[in-house]
Amino acid sequence: MSGHDLKPADSSRFYALVGLGLLVLLAGLGAFHTMEEHGHIISGMNNQIVWGLPHVFAIFMIVAASGVLNVASIGSVFGKTIYKTRAPLSGLLCLALLGGGLMVLLLDLGRPDRIIVAATHYNFRSVFAWNVFLYSGMFAIVALYLWMLMERRMNRYVKPVGFVAFIWRLVLTTGTGSIFGFLVAREAYGSAMLAPMFIIMSFAWGLAVFNIVQSAMFAWNGMTLHPAILRRMKNLLGVFVAATAYFVATHHLTNLYFARQADFEYFILVDGGVYPLIFWLGYGVVGTVLPLLLIFHPALGTARAMTAASVSVLLGAFALLYVFIIGGQAWPLDIFPGYAASSRFGDGLIAAYTPSLPELLLGLGGMAAAFLITTVGVRILHFLPEDDLPQFDGGGSEPNLPAASHGA
Amino acid sequence: MSAGHKPPLPARRALLAGGAAAALSVALAPGIRLIEIASGNEAPTLASSKVRWGMLIDATRCSADCDACVTACNQENHLPTAAAPTDPQWLRKVSLKDLKTGRSLSVPVMCQHCAKPACVDVCPTGASFKRADGIVLVDRHICIGCRYCMMACPYKARSFVHAPVTDQNPQVPRGKGCVEGCTLCVHRLDRGQLPACVEACPNQAMLFGDLNDPDSAISQRLRAIATTQARADLGLDTGVRYHGI
Secondary structure, three states, rough: OOOOOHHHHHHHHHHHHHHHHHHHHHHHHHHHHHHHHOOOHOOOOOOOOOOOOHHHHHHHHHHHHHHHHHHHHHHHHOOEEEEEHOOOHHHHHHHHHHHHHHHHHOOOOOOOOHHHHHHHOOOOOHHHHHHHHHHHHHHHHHHHHHHHHHHHHHHHHHHHHHHOOOOOHHHHHHHHHEEEOOOOOOOOOOOHHHHHHHHHHHHHHHHHHHHHHHHHHHHHHOOOHHHHHHHHHHHHHHHHHHHHHHHHHHHHHHHHHHHHHHHHHHHHHHHHHHHHHHHHHHHHHHHHHHHHHHHHHHOOEEEEEEEEHHHHHHOOOOOHHHHHHHHHHHHHOOOOOOOEEEOOOOOOOOOOOOOOOHHHHHHHHHHHHHHHHHHHHHHOOOOOOOOOOOOOOOOOOOOOHHHHHHOO | OOOOOOOOOHHHHHHHHHHHHHHHHHHHHHHHHHHHHHHOOOOOOOOOOOOOOEEEEEEEOOOOOOOOHHHHHHHOOOOOOOOOOOOOOOOOOEEEEEEEOEEEEEEEEOOOOOOOOOHHHHOOOOOEEOOOOOOEEEEEOOOOOOOOOHHOOOOOOOEOOOOOOOOOOOOOOOOOEEEEOOOOOOOHHOOOOOOOOHHHHHOEEEEEOOOOOOOOOOHHHHHHHEOOOOOOOOOOOOOOEEOOO
């Protein structure tokens, strides 16, 4: 139940969680301060790998933020009742992840003190500038959406506002994918496929985050997920994981087919040392095969298996983004095709990158910010999904709850 | 004016006028002096879109063991000699070897000053910009250090300032946390001088001039010999052209 009914033991557990979150957040802010003082020289980034581990964290959170709202959209836009009761939690997680992701992105800037410049100077040809609008608009729309969901008098506006949020986040993730999709010169990027690929990745990663938070909240409150709901949510996650794998495979296959991309594909999938390893083991096995097994194997498919599958989807997400963002930059630019290039500036060489502690702490700090927003939000407001269980018994079909019980 | 009113004495009038002029001079002179300092000694000239600055690099004249252009660039812009991947490098010598024939050559590579620069397109704040005369620059006042331009540039022509900067050339302001790259020595150009690398090249392998002027030496040379653009397939219309590649 909500925070009001918590027992003293729950209360101390809550404060312990908040304390832990604050500690990690502080470590992240400390890392930011150190990097601001010394410059990015103390990071693992350089003039070839210009976006490093902080971007892996930031893009993961921003993509997952968009996807986690899918749960609310299925309820509000597509009218599925079991998702309606989950809409407020979905909205909160969206805000938390978006906040955490943007925090990392902003604090990794070379001149974070100039953030006001980013808000006052726009180059409308830049997909980054579009994203400034998309991200701030997302905050406003989801906040409004939460208000419509949680204020009984405003419930009648849930559908139109939910629809706007649904469209907005599709555009937002298109924008995030296009940050890479619009890069003409690098083999790893520059593809229209990246926009829809990011959207489908957001569905999988967002739902995985939702499942983990939901299972933690249920465990906290001694509740169990109804088998009918479990089945629906795990199957949905399975479909999203498979669809992501389809997009990733198609992207690589397209590149493999183009002769000029073949060397890069060989690097990233076979010969590139740590990158193929992370791709196949981290994304392929842990992020795709394992969750699909956990979800669809007849002997598994329990609530615990779904949580485990969700965790492995998130590990796979980090692996995929690491290979995509850092491996993609490690491959040298082919400035003079047909020639082998060398210079004192790393031309023709695979760039080296070792993530530094400040980068890791900054990324974790963003995760801690998202964690804190969620933990405190769940404590002070009513976000726990409550299902009208009698409605579910005896049927596997879509449980239809009376409209009055919608969204709390 | 009534007939009984006497006009002021001319001497007194002159004295008053002189005093006022002296007072005005004292009050305004420092301001005028400041304006003079701010605008430099020469009359300010704006970059003209009638001009497009460009460079022709002749790979057949560029010697593999010479890096006079790099040294000149580093000295002019007070850049450290690049030793680490985090050090800035605005101009570098790239050795090339034909993958099929084994033919070797060496060329300087820097910002190609594209007519359709990817770095300008992607920059969220407009800090990356193209001057009217085609020079692509970074406005250090509004660069937020996001490095998206470095992701977008096909030539690895931009560097991020990873560490605090000391010993700056006052005419080439730099700063930690900003992105920078070849300016075609815009500060020299605006004084009527050539870019430092062009001036330093002992082999005359770098020809600088106005691509829009059909009578300029560079235009005439471009008409006479076969040249290419780096990554011409991208259609960025570079201001730097290569011969002998």
